[in-house]
Amino acid sequence: MDVEIGIQNVARPVSFVTDKSADEISGAIATAVADGTVVDVTDTKGRRIVVPGKVIGYAIVGSDTTHPVGFGALN
Numbered sequence: 426m427d428v429e430i431g432i433q434n435v436a437r438p439v440s441f442v443t444d445k446s447a448d449e450i451s452g453a454i455a456t457a458v459a460d461g462t463v464v465d466v467t468d469t470k471g472r473r474i475v476v477p478g479k480v481i482g483y484a485i486v487g488s489d490t491t492h493p494v495g496f497g498a499l500n
Contacts, residue, residue: 426450427487430464433480441468447486454484 428450430439443450443466450466457464457478464476 427485428466429485429487430454430474430476431482431484432476433482439474439476441466441472441474443468450486451484454478454481454486457481 426443426445426447428441428443432439445466453464453466456462457476458481459478461477461479463478464474464481466474468474
């Protein structure tokens with residue numbers, strides 16, 4: 426799952442890919458923002474991403490990452 430989290434007053438977003446579902450990520454972000462806790466997620470490379478909920482400006486939870494290979498049908 427592709428995830429992008431925008432931090433208030435920071436120009437570059439935090440972008441990562443995780444094996445968790447969109448519902449899990451959205452729930453973790455919503456809880457962190459509502460309760461003032463942190464979003465604590467591990468990405469596919471084993472890195473931990475920890476973002477305080479009170480500084481999240483936006484979050485984009487995308488689709489599963491797929492890497493198409495080849496040229497497709499050539500007719």
